[in-house]
Amino acid sequence: MRLGVLDVGSNTVHLLVVDAHPGARPLPAHSHKAELRLAELLDEDGAIGPDGVDRLVATVSDALQAAEDKGCEDVLPFATSAVREASNADQVLARVREETGVDLAVLSGAEEARLTFLAARRWYGWSAGRLLVLDIGGGSLEIAYGIDEEPDAAVSLPLGAGRLTAGWLPGDPPDPAEVKALRRHVRARIARSVGEFTRLGRPDHVVATSKTFKQLARIAGAARSTEGLYVQRALTRKSLEEWVPKLAAMTAEQRGGLPGVSEGRAAQLLAGALVAEGAMDLFGVEELEICPWALREGVILRRLDHLPAEEPDTLGG
Numbered sequence: 351m352r353l354g355v356l357d358v359g360s361n362t363v364h365l366l367v368v369d370a371h372p373g374a375r376p377l378p379a380h381s382h383k384a385e386l387r388l389a390e391l392l393d394e395d396g397a398i399g400p401d402g403v404d405r406l407v408a409t410v411s412d413a414l415q416a417a418e419d420k421g422c423e424d425v426l427p428f429a430t431s432a433v434r435e436a437s438n439a440d441q442v443l444a445r446v447r448e449e450t451g452v453d454l455a456v457l458s459g460a461e462e463a464r465l466t467f468l469a470a471r472r473w474y475g476w477s478a479g480r481l482l483v484l485d486i487g488g489g490s491l492e493i494a495y496g497i498d499e500e501p502d503a504a505v506s507l508p509l510g511a512g513r514l515t516a517g518w519l520p521g522d523p524p525d526p527a528e529v530k531a532l533r534r535h536v537r538a539r540i541a542r543s544v545g546e547f548t549r550l551g552r553p554d555h556v557v558a559t560s561k562t563f564k565q566l567a568r569i570a571g572a573a574r575s576t577e578g579l580y581v582q583r584a585l586t587r588k589s590l591e592e593w594v595p596k597l598a599a600m601t602a603e604q605r606g607g608l609p610g611v612s613e614g615r616a617a618q619l620l621a622g623a624l625v626a627e628g629a630m631d632l633f634g635v636e637e638l639e640i641c642p643w644a645l646r647e648g649v650i651l652r653r654l655d656h657l658p659a660e661e662p663d664t665l666g667g
Contacts, residue, residue, distance in 0.1 A: 351370065351424070353653065354422040354425040356410070356417070356426065358388075358433060360488025362383050363413060367382075376654070382416040389431070403445055406442070407449050427452045430457055430487060430490070431459065431489030432512075433456060434457070434489075464500065465649055466485050467648070468500075469559070469645065470644075472647075473647075478555040480496065480554045480555070481496060482633065485560045485563075489508070489510035490507060492506050495550055503550060505546065508539075514621035514625070515617055523600060556639070562625075565610050566590060570593060574610060579642045586637045590627045590630065598620055602616045
C-alpha cells in the first residue's frame with residue numbers, strides 16, 4: 351500500500367510518501383516539504399500568530415493535494431513540539447481540522463523519542479545491542495536508550511535548535527556572551543537527565559537522527575546525501591568541538607555556504623551544534639553514527655505493525 355506521513359514539525363511541514371506493507375521496509379516514493387519554522391513564530395505569549403496559522407493551514411492543504419496526486423491510500427498526520435507547546439494549540443488544531451479535514455495527532459515528547467528509537471532499532475537491527483539515540487529538532491531534543499524496540503528510558507528536553515536560536519541568539523553573528531550563556535544553559539539542562547540513562551549502563555552503539563546532526567556531520571566531512579542511504583556517516587566529538595567556535599564567528603549567510611547546510615537552517619546551526627556537543631560530552635560519546643531513519647519512519651513502522659499480515663500463499667490448492 352502507499353502511505354503518506356504528514357509531519358508538522360517545528361521547522362518544516364513534511365509529507366513523506368512510501369510504498370509499504372507489513373514485514374517489508376518502507377520504500378520512499380515522494381517527499382514534499384515546506385519550511386514554516388513554527389518554533390520561531392511563537393509570540394511573547396507562546397501562541398502561533400494569525401499569519402503562522404494561515405500558513406500552516408495552506409501548507410497542510412498543499413500536502414494533502416500532493417498525497418492525493420501520488421495515490422496515497424492513507425495519510426498519517428501528526429504534530430510535534432511547536433504545536434504541542436503553543437498556548438493556542440487547541441485553536442490551531444481546530445482551525446486545521448475545520449479547513450482541511452486533517453485531525454493532527456499531537457505527539458508527546460516521550461512518544462517522539464520512542465518512535466524515533468523504534469526507527470533506529472529497525473534500521474540497525476538487534477546486532478547493534480544497546481542503543482543510545484539522539485535527535486535534535488526545531489523545538490526539542492529527544493534522547494532514548496534501550497536494548498529492545500521499546501526504549502528503557504526516553505526523554506524530551508526543550509532544547510530544539512529553532513527554539514534556542516530565537517530565544518538566546520538574536521545577533522548575526524551572535525554575541526560571544528550570549529553563546530556562552532546558551533552553552534551553559536544547554537549543558538545544565540541535559541545534565542539533569544544524564545543519570546537516568548547512565549544507570550542503565552554504557553550503550554553499545556550511539557546514533558543520531560535529524561537534519562541538524564546530518565548537517566553537522568556533513569560539514570565535518572561526512573558523505574553527501576547524493577551518495578545514498580547506505581553510506582556510513584559519522585560525527586566525532588573532536589570535530590564538533592573544532593567547528594563550534596567557527597560557527598559562532600560566522601553569520602547565518604556564511605553558514606549557509608557550508609557544504610550540506612540549507613539556507614533555511616543556517617541560522618539555527620550554531621544552537622544545534624551546542625546541543626550536539628553538550629549531549630556528546632555529557633554522555634561520554636566520542637563518535638556517533640547518523641541514522642537515515644527517524645520519527646517519520648517510526649510512525650510508519652508503528653502503523654504497519656498494527657496492520658494484519660497478508661495470508662501466505664498455499665501450494666496444491
